[in-house]
Amino acid sequence: MVKNKCYHCGNECTEGGIIYDRKNFCCQGCRAVYEIFSCNDLSYYYDLQTAAGTSPKVTEGKYDFLSSKAITNKLVEFQDDEIQIISLYIPNIHCSSCIWILENLDKLHKSIFNSQVDFPKKSIRISYNWQSITLKELVLLLSRIGYEPNISLEDYDKKIKKTDYTLIYKLGVAGFAFGNIMFLSFPEYFEVGEFWIDQYKPLFRWLMFFFSLPVVFYAAQDYFISAYKGLHSKLLNIDVPIALGIFVLFIRSSIEIIFDWGSGFFDSLTGLVFFLLLGKFFQQQTYSFLSFERDYKSYFPIAITRILNDGTEDTIQLYDIQKGDRLLIRNEELIPVDGLLLIGDARIDYSFVSGESATVYREPSDKIYAGGKQLSGAIEMEALKSVPQSYLTQLWGNAIFQKDRTNSFRTLTDRIGKRFTIGVLTIAFTSALFWLFMDSNKLINVFTAVLIIACPCAIALAAPFTLGNMLRIFGNKKFYLKDTQTIERLAQVDMAIFDKTGTITTAKKSTVSYEGMDLTQSEESLLKNTLRASNHPLSRALYDLLAEHDIITLDEYQEHIGYGIRGSKEDGQIKIGSATFVGKTKGTTSQNTAVHVSANDEYKGCFIFQNDYREGVSVVFNTMQNNMDLAILSGDNSGEKSNLEALVPKGTPLYFNQKPEDKLHFIASCQENSKTVLMVGDGLNDAGALAQSDVGIAISENINVFSPACDAILDATKFQQLPSYIQASKKAMMVIKLSFVLSLLYNVIGLFFAITGQLEPVIAAILMPLSSISIVAFTTVSTYAIGRKLI
Structure with a gap:
């Protein structure tokens, strides 16, 4: 009895097998997969190969x-x-x-x-x-x-990654066939007579035919599959003209062999595929290099606090964390490595990892995972492993946090690619039609030469190589971008919005004075430990300035973003923040940034900060005003207005007392007025604004405030170079456009000789990868020149 085979996987169906849509399936899983494809118009998956979902033979008990x-x-x-x-x-x-x-x-x-x-x-x-x-x-x-x-x-x-050698195998097959066919074609090239004509000509021609079969049906299969899928999805991708050229060459050459009309173009056909794959191999190797640079050399300037054996604290880079280290995780800080919770009750947001926003509670001795954000005070943990820096790169690029810009932003290559393919096909068919009436013997040569010489590979390579190199160069200059599209958007910004505290000011050099009633020893200890749990720049500055006290675990900690923090231990309670937050409603007018303090609901006084602005702030603003509008949004009062007006260009809008949601709404209103907005913040209170902006840059002062909401992280020491980085992005886009012009020049010159019938397909196949390599060389040299001018 003949048993039916599963339509999806090809296995034999047992008695009582499943029949769906008049097809046999061995199990519900295969039927479900087929149903999904059918319902989503992807049933062509089965057109590519029989039993497309072939299941490997899983040994019993293997897993x-x-x-x-x-x-x-x-x-x-x-x-x-x-x-x-x-x-x-x-x-x-x-x-x-x-x-x-x-x-x-x-x-x-x-x-x-x-x-x-x-x-x-x-x-x-x-x-x-x-x-x-x-x-x-x-x-x-x-x-x-x-x-x-x-x-x-x-x-x-x-962390060993398997290497896929498929492309190398295909390149080897194409190269072997190309070499042998060229060898077999020598008698044709030199027009040898005598014994060749009668005895060996048919044999050599059929050998060339058989050598071409693995090239067309194996080495070149990816081009046919890609073109078929593109056409089936009603898309014209860059593989359509390539596949068409290969197909026409093979059919025409086969007809000539079969009817003994000539030797065909098997040398051109195999040479074309060989050089195409050679260019593809070159591209793949370069991409691998750029990927390596991205994963292992783009270290973020983020650090963590390590608690030493004597109880003191020091700051170390994330990649210096070792197994067994005792780490302090403050409020809103990212847990950088898997570990055991030692002190404190953890309330962790794992949405950075899983996309689920539900808060997870953990107690001492519980395991906690890298990527979570602590939401309630400070905790101490023991590291169970070291942290690979590439993990943060992976977390930063998690698809969960990708902004939905698909409708508003298209890359330069996307905008050009479709029109280019349509243009190439139009020229090819028009030229073929012309030579059909003028000289039909040249028709195939002209048609295939046009398709080959006008291959848009150079255009496809220009943007990835340029932007990939710029990504690496920016990383070496301590400007870390999430992806290459960020460079394209950065080149388009026409409005820049800056936060004040922690962005254009630095807490490291601030002068702080205290006005008010003296704090008791216990109040000062409680204040110190409450500040210890906070990551706000002003909290960190105060924590470093206060006298040493024993570290204690708070009974309760709360941080109200934009207002202040509250901590309690036994009967003591302390509040630090705005005057309104601590209960001070009168006499709070100050010309400087002030942080107010109350203990057990009794107002004590305030710390006055003499803001120290980052070096080069005035130069940054004056340089950027030439190309874009500027604005400053600050959560502080207007006491610093006169100082800011002296730093920024005249007429720059200054907004004070801005809550996080106010900043977000301001950016949204600018975007509604067709502005492409750059937001520069500290990555903590500005997360919403950074996410709303077209490009969000978080300034990092070597503290572990990591937000996937931002598109870039800028080391604070490089703040004054921000205009140079924006200008470099614009130059990078100009390099891409020049690459397109250079590629177009190649095509125009090549098309002239191809259309006029003066270019053999094999010569076109050689020139095509050379043009791609020259484009890559041009972009590499150009981006290197741009990078040398950056500090």
């Missing part, structure tokens, strides 16, 4: 080790009472359909919350309810739909 809690804890990135997050390496990821199905795992199992694919690394990051689906069940689910993960504890420990 039993995932039932061990100890092993699971070693593999997962994050875990709380409900959610686990894990990243898995999946070698079978190879196309957009793979990405689509893997990012829709939540439709296959209700306990999977979300999944995000990193296509270049062939990995997937999955968030799921581990109470409803175990890690073992999740891995088996992935295996059943044809995406078996590659799990190795040794690899996880050493």
Whole structure:
């Protein structure tokens, strides 16, 4: 009896198998996957290959080790009472359909919350309810739909990434075939007669035909698949003219061989594919280099407080954290590494990691995970591992925090690519039609030469290489950008808004004086420990200035953003912040920044700060006013108005007593008036404004205030270079435009010879990658020149 095979995976269906949409399926999982594709107009997934969801043969018991809690804890990135997050390496990821199905795992199992694919690394990051689906069940689910993960504890420990050699194999096949076909074509080139004509000509031509088959159907398959998917989705991508050129060359050459009309163009065909893949290999290697630079050299200027054995505190860089270190995590600080909670009751927001906004409570001896933000006072923890800096890069770039700018922002390449492809196809078909009537013998040569010489590879390379290099250069200059699109948006800003405290002022050099009643020893101790838990720049300045006191654990701590902080211990209570917050309603007019204090609801006095503005503030504002509008939004009173007016250009709007929501609404109103807004803040109270702006830059003074809301982090020592960085972004965009002009010049000259029939396809295939390499060289040299001018 002939058994039916599963339409999705190709396995044999058992008796009582599932029939859906007149197709056989071996299990509900395969049926569900097919249904998802069908309902979303992606059934062409099955047109590409039979049994497209072929499942690997999973050995019985292969993943039993995932039932061990100890092993699971070693593999997962994050875990709380409900959610686990894990990243898995999946070698079978190879196309957009793979990405689509893997990012829709939540439709296959209700306990999977979300999944995000990193296509270049062939990995997937999955968030799921581990109470409803175990890690073992999740891995088996992935295996059943044809995406078996590659799990190795040794690899996880050493962070070894598997290398995909597919492109190298294809390049080798194309190179081997190209060399042999060129060799077999020598008699044709030199018009050898005698024994060649009668005995070996048919043999050599058919050998060339057979050598071309693996090139067309294996080495060049990615171009056909990409072009097919693009056309099926009604999109003209850059692979359409390439695939068309390869197809026409192969069909025409095969017809000539079959009917003995000539030797065809198999040398041009295999040469074209070889040089295309060579350019692709060159591009891939350069991307890998840029990725390496991004992951391991773009260290953020963020630090953490470490508590030494003698009870003193010092500040260390995150990547200096070692296993066993005792760390102090202040209010609103990020937990940089997995560890054990030692002192304090933690109230942690893990939305940075999981996207879930629910607060998690932890008690001493509980495990806490990297990426959470402490929301209630200071805690102390013991580090269980060192922190890879690339983890923060990954967290910063988490898709959960990507701003939805898809409707308002399109990259320069996106805007040009479609029109370019349409133009190339139009010229190719018009030229072919002309030579059809003028000289049909030149038709195929002209048509294929046009498609090859006008290949938009150079245009596709210009932006990634330019912006990728600028990303690295900015990182070396202590200006850390989230992604390359930030550079494009930064080049377009026409309005800059600055916060005051902690942004254009520095707490490190501030002069502080106290006015009011003296604080008792216990009140001063309580004040010191309340300030210890806060991350506000003024709180940190006061904490460093106050006399030494024993460190105590507060019974209660509250921070009211934009107003002040409150701490209590036993019968004592203290408030620090604005006059209104501490209960002082009269006689609070001050010409300087003031922080008021009350103890047990009795007003005590205030600390007066003589603001020290960052070096070069006036130069920054005067330089930036030439290209954009400026404004300052401050949460402080207007006491500093006269000092600010002396620093900023005349007529610059100054707004005081601005709450965080006021800043956000102000930026939104500017955007409604067609302004592209740059917001520069301290990353703490300005998180909402940074997220609302088109480009948000957080100023970092070597403290661990990390906010995924920002697009860039600028080391405070480089503040005066901000105008130079913006100007460098504009120059980078000019380099891209010049690259487009240079590529267009290549195409115009090449098209002239191609259209007039003076350019053989093989010569076009050689010139095409050379033009791409020259574009890459131009962008590299240009960005290097831009970077040399930055300080």
